[in-house]
Amino acid sequence: MVPGVVPVALLVARTDTHAVLVDGLLVYPTGFDFDLAVRRDPARPREHRHRPRLWDDELRLEVRFADGRSADNDPRRRPRPSGDEVPAPPVLYQSTSGDDGGHVWLWGLPPPGPLVFACQWPAEQIPPSQAELDAGLVLAAAARARTLWSDQAS
Amino acid sequence: MARTPQRAIGLTGIRAYPIGFGCTLHLRLREVIPGEQSNFGAFNMFDEGVDPAGEFADYYLRFGVGFADGRKATNLRQRHDFDEGPAPDPPTLRLVRWEGYDRLAWEVDVWVWGLPPAGPLAFVCEWPARGIPESRVEIDAGLVLEAAGRAVPIWPDHRAP
Numbered sequence: 680m681v682p683g684v685v686p687v688a689l690l691v692a693r694t695d696t697h698a699v700l701v702d703g704l705l706v707y708p709t710g711f712d713f714d715l716a717v718r719r720d721p722a723r724p725r726e727h728r729h730r731p732r733l734w735d736d737e738l739r740l741e742v743r744f745a746d747g748r749s750a751d752n753d754p755r756r757r758p759r760p761s762g763d764e765v766p767a768p769p770v771l772y773q774s775t776s777g778d779d780g781g782h783v784w785l786w787g788l789p790p791p792g793p794l795v796f797a798c799q800w801p802a803e804q805i806p807p808s809q810a811e812l813d814a815g816l817v818l819a820a821a822a823r824a825r826t827l828w829s830d831q832a833s
Numbered sequence: 834m835a836r837t838p839q840r841a842i843g844l845t846g847i848r849a850y851p852i853g854f855g856c857t858l859h860l861r862l863r864e865v866i867p868g869e870q871s872n873f874g875a876f877n878m879f880d881e882g883v884d885p886a887g888e889f890a891d892y893y894l895r896f897g898v899g900f901a902d903g904r905k906a907t908n909l910r911q912r913h914d915f916d917e918g919p920a921p922d923p924p925t926l927r928l929v930r931w932e933g934y935d936r937l938a939w940e941v942d943v944w945v946w947g948l949p950p951a952g953p954l955a956f957v958c959e960w961p962a963r964g965i966p967e968s969r970v971e972i973d974a975g976l977v978l979e980a981a982g983r984a985v986p987i988w989p990d991h992r993a994p
Binding site: 681682684688690693695698702703705718720722774775782827828 | 836838841843845846848857861863930932934940987988
């Protein structure tokens, strides 16, 4: 499909040394994807960090819907459907991750109201932080998505 | 940018900064084609797409940008060493992230060093082995320049990242 675009750059967290942004929202009828970008103050030397072995050491991201549902990037909570079983949305899948952020697919569209992006990264001294987006922007973009080939759903 | 009965190429997510802009190239395959590489054979990540004569193979997806003043940058002449040595003459193009999904979708993030002058900004692609001739779309470079003007430093008291 050709996605609908939400042209925002959301500053979710900022400390003296790090910033976390959400941008590049591409919306489809079944969900949306976005970039989770980590920026570091270029004036400060970059510390070499061993790749964390535990999710607890990584940047934690949670997306919250206005109706109370939420999804996060904890791989231990990722549903593992079997057979024809379909997990209940929202489901968050972070396809790439690392010190510079990652690429995220969120399965499920939010209801109208505030759409919250929350993060924390204890290992980098980023406290719980969040930013909101009007879910109406996402829903309007979903309505603008269109199929590439008319006889196919994707 | 281009669409055939089996493939499509699109562009989204232009992000503008004072020194250049990024965008995302989307490749879509209508259905899995037996024998086709998982990345559709689109890019030579490490120069393996160049034959001994120095020509790019037909399966190599050509992509570039063209400025209104005639300057252009393509993935046929990438700079791999942005972090070393003097800054390149703009525009210069670099592929910075590529990622595939379910064998039918592929994304490539592109960084273009250098902002375009006012006028049309062209995005051009060509994929000989996949039946896509040179295809060109244009946008108003003013959109990119205006966006670059809206960029703000995260840490105002320091050099912009």
